[in-house]
Amino acid sequence: MSEQFFTLPVTKQISPSISQSQIADLPLLVITHPKGRAAITLQGAHLVSWQPTGQKPVIWLSSETAFEPGVAIRGGVPVCWPWFGPAGKPSHGFARNLPWQLTAHRENDSVVNLTLTLKDSEETRKYWPHAFTLHAHFSFGDQCSIELESHGDFETTSALHAYFEIGDISEVKVEGLGQPYIDKVANGETALLQGPLTFNGLTDRIFTDPEKESLIVDPVLKRTLSVKHQGNSDVVSWNPGAENSASMKDMADDGYKTMVCVETAAISHSQISTAAAPAKLAIVFGIK
Incomplete structure (x- = not known):
């Protein structure tokens, strides 16, 4: 899916490593650098691809997602802000559905940074x-990092809702999630995880x-x-399973097999932003 981002016509060359293209109806920033390549839609400041040089893609994106103004993208790393989930409308907040502006960038031999x-x-x-x-601060080098920084006087919940590319959901396991957890499939019951999550x-x-x-x-x-995870109170892990995947119009029937979400989030404890102290939430990921 992500290969198409790097073959689109360039509409604007911003720097040696950063160009702008168009994917369907959305402007797209494309990063091509010796350390790897990435793509971000200006709608939602939404990372839709990151692939370190010599490696397979790390970020999963649905083959069925729409690149339409105002329509949420399925996959990548959505910015859920200023609320998480159905706390308001639209679900997961408005930040992921609105156009952002590129306000800063710099690069060297080791890294590309954008805001x-x-x-x-x-x-x-x-x-x-x-x-x-x-602000959404992106850094692409040996690792990928995304930091949300919110200025103002308010209280929010939020998440960096990362979808990761995997070989087979039935074979993968997630370690280091912590204890306890709220099981949203079991009506919000609290439980303890025994061993890694499968x-x-x-x-x-x-x-x-x-x-x-x-x-x-x-293992696949x-x-x-x-x-x-940085600045968070929670980590979310999600996979829709076969039945839900088949019912989602923006996901292929078998889309659930090659993705898993491990999300950096502030849900159980909201974040407070003040004029003197902005709230920050960050996710940093890479191949270990």
Whole structure:
């Protein structure tokens, strides 16, 4: 799926490593660098691809997703802000459905850094009454990192809802999730995980005392992905399973087989942003 991003016509060359293209109806930033390549839609500041040089893609993207203005992208790393889940409309907040602006970038032989910015507007105030400035800082090198930084005077829940490419959901396991967890499939019951998390059908768990690093152990692709969490209160792991995957119009029937979500989140404890102290939430991932 992601290969198409790197063969699109360039509409604007921003720097030696950064160009702008168009995917269907959405502007796309394309990063091509000796360390690897990546793609981010300006809608949602949404990372849709990251592939270190010489490695298989790390980020999963649905083959059925729509690249349409105002329509959420299925896969990649959605920015869920200023709320997580169905706490308001649209679900997972408005930040992932609105256009952002590229406000800073720099690069050297080791890394490419970009900042995309979303500010309050007449459109955002339809959903949420607060003035804000939200930055998404991206870094692409040996690892990929995304940091949300929110300025203003308000309280939020949020997540960096990362979808990772795997070989086979029935073979993968996730370590380092912590204890306990809220099982959203079992009506919000609290439970303890015995050993690593494995997947057999719909899985949706919020780990409320997570470790700082989760590991996605993938025997099929013969790799382990490290996912580090910063500024969070929770880590979420999700896979829709076969039945839900088949019912989702933006996911192939078998899409669930090659993806797993391990998300850095602030859900059980909301974040407070003030003018003096912006709230920050970050995810850092790579091949271990």
